[in-house]
Amino acid sequence: MLRIIGGKVYDPANNINGEIKDICISDGRIVSNVEGGRTIDATGMIVFPGGVDVHTHVAGAALNFARAMIPEDHRRSAPMVRTAHRRGGIGGSTPTTFVTGYLYAGMGWTTVNEAAVPILSARHTHEELRDTPIVDKTCCVLMANNEILLDLLEAGEIERARHVAAWQIWAAKAYGVKAVNPGGVAAWKWGKDAKGLFEPVPGYDKVTPAKIIAALADIVDGLGLPHPLHLHCNNLGAPGNYNTTLETMKVLEGNRAHLAHLQYHAYGGDDWFTMRSESAKIADAFNANKNLTTDAGAVLFGDTVTITADGPWQHLLYKLTGRKWGNLDVENETGCGIVPYTYKEKNLVNAVQWAVGLELLLLIDDPWRIYLTTDHPNGAAFWRYPEIIHLLMNADFRREQMKSLAPKALKRILLPELDREYTLSDIAIITSAGPARSLGLPHKGHLGIGADADVAIFNDTPDVQRMFSYPRYVIKGGEVVLEEGEIRNVVEGRGFVSRPSYDEKIEDYIRPLFQQYYTMSFDNYPVEMERLENPHIHSCKSDG
Amino acid sequence: MNATTLTLKESPTVPLEAECLSPDVIAPLRHDAIAALPVFLGKHQHRLDDFFAVEGDGGDEMVIRGDVGRVKWIGRGMTCGKITVVGHAGMHLGAYMKGGTIEVSGNAGDWVGAEMTGGTIHIHGDAGGQLGAAYRGSLAGMKGGIILVEGSAGMEIGMRMKRGILAVKGPVRDFAGLQMKGGSLFLLGGAELRTGAWMIRGTIVCGKPIPLLPTFSHACDYSPTFLRLYDRRLQERGFSLPHRLGEGDYRRYSGDSAVPGKGELLIWQPSAGVPR
Numbered sequence: 001m002l003r004i005i006g007g008k009v010y011d012p013a014n015n016i017n018g019e020i021k022d023i024c025i026s027d028g029r030i031v032s033n034v035e036g037g038r039t040i041d042a043t044g045m046i047v048f049p050g051g052v053d054v055h056t057h058v059a060g061a062a063l064n065f066a067r068a069m070i071p072e073d074h075r076r077s078a079p080m081v082r083t084a085h086r087r088g089g090i091g092g093s094t095p096t097t098f099v100t101g102y103l104y105a106g107m108g109w110t111t112v113n114e115a116a117v118p119i120l121s122a123r124h125t126h127e128e129l130r131d132t133p134i135v136d137k138t139c140c141v142l143m144a145n146n147e148i149l150l151d152l153l154e155a156g157e158i159e160r161a162r163h164v165a166a167w168q169i170w171a172a173k174a175y176g177v178k179a180v181n182p183g184g185v186a187a188w189k190w191g192k193d194a195k196g197l198f199e200p201v202p203g204y205d206k207v208t209p210a211k212i213i214a215a216l217a218d219i220v221d222g223l224g225l226p227h228p229l230h231l232h233c234n235n236l237g238a239p240g241n242y243n244t245t246l247e248t249m250k251v252l253e254g255n256r257a258h259l260a261h262l263q264y265h266a267y268g269g270d271d272w273f274t275m276r277s278e279s280a281k282i283a284d285a286f287n288a289n290k291n292l293t294t295d296a297g298a299v300l301f302g303d304t305v306t307i308t309a310d311g312p313w314q315h316l317l318y319k320l321t322g323r324k325w326g327n328l329d330v331e332n333e334t335g336c337g338i339v340p341y342t343y344k345e346k347n348l349v350n351a352v353q354w355a356v357g358l359e360l361l362l363l364i365d366d367p368w369r370i371y372l373t374t375d376h377p378n379g380a381a382f383w384r385y386p387e388i389i390h391l392l393m394n395a396d397f398r399r400e401q402m403k404s405l406a407p408k409a410l411k412r413i414l415l416p417e418l419d420r421e422y423t424l425s426d427i428a429i430i431t432s433a434g435p436a437r438s439l440g441l442p443h444k445g446h447l448g449i450g451a452d453a454d455v456a457i458f459n460d461t462p463d464v465q466r467m468f469s470y471p472r473y474v475i476k477g478g479e480v481v482l483e484e485g486e487i488r489n490v491v492e493g494r495g496f497v498s499r500p501s502y503d504e505k506i507e508d509y510i511r512p513l514f515q516q517y518y519t520m521s522f523d524n525y526p527v528e529m530e531r532l533e534n535p536h537i538h539s540c541k542s543d544g
Numbered sequence: 545m546n547a548t549t550l551t552l553k554e555s556p557t558v559p560l561e562a563e564c565l566s567p568d569v570i571a572p573l574r575h576d577a578i579a580a581l582p583v584f585l586g587k588h589q590h591r592l593d594d595f596f597a598v599e600g601d602g603g604d605e606m607v608i609r610g611d612v613g614r615v616k617w618i619g620r621g622m623t624c625g626k627i628t629v630v631g632h633a634g635m636h637l638g639a640y641m642k643g644g645t646i647e648v649s650g651n652a653g654d655w656v657g658a659e660m661t662g663g664t665i666h667i668h669g670d671a672g673g674q675l676g677a678a679y680r681g682s683l684a685g686m687k688g689g690i691i692l693v694e695g696s697a698g699m700e701i702g703m704r705m706k707r708g709i710l711a712v713k714g715p716v717r718d719f720a721g722l723q724m725k726g727g728s729l730f731l732l733g734g735a736e737l738r739t740g741a742w743m744i745r746g747t748i749v750c751g752k753p754i755p756l757l758p759t760f761s762h763a764c765d766y767s768p769t770f771l772r773l774y775d776r777r778l779q780e781r782g783f784s785l786p787h788r789l790g791e792g793d794y795r796r797y798s799g800d801s802a803v804p805g806k807g808e809l810l811i812w813q814p815s816a817g818v819p820r
Contacts, residue, residue, distance in 0.1 A: 071679070071680045073681070
């Protein structure tokens with residue numbers, strides 16, 4: 001039992017905006033009152049619901065491949081030394097599993113969504129998520145390049161595709177569905193890409209990226225999954241790609257969808273020399289399409305490593321940088337590319353990317369529909385979120401930072417004209433309340449009665465970057481895990497899984513395909529429930 | 545001021561990590577503080593005087609005596625001063641070094657001067673592999689400074705080096721100048737296999753014929769004038785190039801076209817009648 005007194009509470013989901021209010025906690029939940037137990041005096045502090053990361057890459061085969069590829073990053077990262085409460089490890093662009101949990105909790109984040117899980121490596125991903133302490137986890141399974149599904153779409157067997165998708169979600173013990181460069185990664189297996197939304201995917205006659213997107217969005221909504229289709233649009237990173245993004249929004253009309261890392265999909269220009277921001281057009285269209293949510297995928301300058309299932313894009317990035325390149329082929333399901341990368345102020349393209357991330361956050365008028373992410377570790381490591389919060393809350397600081405950009409870049413961006421500054425309540429929405437709502441986690445992202453007792457308490461100081469980097473207290477599931485800037489109590493997180501309904505007979509259809517095309521036998525494919533730490537199953541209500 | 549002298553009491557059974565052995569650390573300290581500096585044996589922390597007899601009171605010159613072949617990271621990141629090792633030195637000697645001088649009377653281990661940016665390292669005996677190299681994963685090895693080896697050296701010397709001078713009198717092993725990005729590598733005693741593999745830029749000067757990769761192509765035979773400049777500066781340190789007017793010339797190969805790169809390999813060809 002715990003009572004937090006005297007703190008200024010920001011709980012936008014319950015319309016509480018900086019009121020001094022007591023928060024009571026019992027049995028891991030927020031309650032109306034408690035008798036006895038510990039009291040935390042939060043006078044002079046602000047109280048936030050625990051952060052929720054809607055899009056991050058923290059576990060799985062691709063991330064491990066990246067970890068192995070960047071020893072130079074490990075060397076320059078400060079090691080986290082083992083204490084009585086904590087295991088040792090290292091931070092950097094791809095922190096070790098345990099350190100990932102400590103770092104997220106260490107800045108007041110308590111729920112994360114691992115955004116890209118191939119079913120074939122879902123078991124590995126769950127093992128790593130299990131070793132990512134404190135935070136609660138959800139994950140999205142990759143589907144838009146799955147050959148079984150694409151073949152069904154080619155044959156027009158939508159109903160069967162729906163049962164296969166539902167079976168796959170449960171097989172992966174996933175929470176949501178992710179689509180990465182629909183059709184493009186399948187095409188990459190022939191050394192090609194899918195750049196036109198309405199052109200057939202190489203190897204197919206009828207399947208186009210638009211058809212895949214529409215079908216998956218419809219399947220996800222029809223199955224009643226709590227989180228809408230989580231979509232990484234085609235043509236990520238390419239100059240002029242804003243058209244593809246606008247077309248994608250049209251394709252999605254009538255369905256819910258979450259557009260991942262929108263920053264990477266809002267560029268104008270014809271090539272790298274003429275690249276410019278088209279965030280205004282993207283934001284206008286997005287503002288009008290209330291069926292959509294998005295996350296920023298903001299970029300910060302410095303070294304990082306890019307990891308995505310978008311294999312063809314990563315090959316291009318490798319050719320551009322001349323640095324290291326890792327490429328993974330995940331049989332019939334997807335691919336993956338890894339390229340270490342440095343974002344530089346003086347690089348025109350990077351400067352535009354940096355600005356576009358912030359512009360989208362400032363131009364999209366409803367904070368409930370755009371969330372703070374860096375597409376960790378692609379735009380920057382997640383532990384740099386406080387820097388973005390600082391940029392959002394302080395227009396003068398943004399102007400100061402813009403002075404170090406490549407001078408040419410200033411003509412290609414809108415940021416100098418934007419004066420909007422986020423309030424603390426806005427920050428609570430984009431870091432917690434909004435993403436929790438988009439993920440369909442009603443007990444997360446707020447501090448109302450019955451909510452999970454995930455609370456972050458910060459010193460109320462004008463130096464917001466410092467304030468959000470070093471919470472005073474972090475409470476996860478009612479347990480105080482961080483005090484005085486130190487992890488003092490490591491609790492286990494929970495894994496959220498969706499259970500969509502499907503016809504059991506669908507296995508008779510899938511089984512022979514495994515004998516024919518997969519290296520893994522059908523019986524070994526689905527992830528066992530025991531692999532998950534504290535699973536929490538969400539039973540979906542389908543419309544069919 | 546007298547140099548601080550550290551004399552090894554007994555060679556440790558496993559390598560001792562002693563990155564405190566740098567003039568930058570020692571210079572401002574008095575005797576007792578030097579004796580208490582931390583060193584690591586495996587995962588256990590010890591005092592410096594558990595392993596070394598310490599004489600002297602700081603200052604930017606230090607002498608290390610005894611077989612410190614199992615002592616790692618001597619002179620790590622040093623910016624000034626001088627370290628003299630009387631005996632053999634261990635791995636990572638002068639790694640990340642920015643300035644100052646290190647002189648070793650005996651042999652040295654692997655990774656001497658790895659990722660250094662300035663200063664001079666002079667090894668009078670043999671050295672190990674990866675001299676002036678990039679640590680695994682890093683984009684660039686040494687970016688400045690000079691490494692001189694009187695004896696032989698091991699594999700992957702000058703790997704991914706970007707600037708600076710690396711000269712070895714004796715023979716070196718495979719992959720000298722691997723993925724080299726710039727700088728000058730002098731292999732006066734020849735090299736084993738795959739010299740200059742994946743090199744992008746930079747110059748490798750070889751005093752003896754070496755086996756060449758098929759991805760290096762012959763450009764011309766000539767005597768580059770810039771080598772005289774190097775010769776003069778290297779002679780001041782007791783190294784001389786086989787560059788004598790009228791005694792031969794250099795055969796220039798460019799590569800590695802597998803990357804493709806614009807590096808150069810200059811191999812000394814004595815004129816007929818001149819003994820090799």
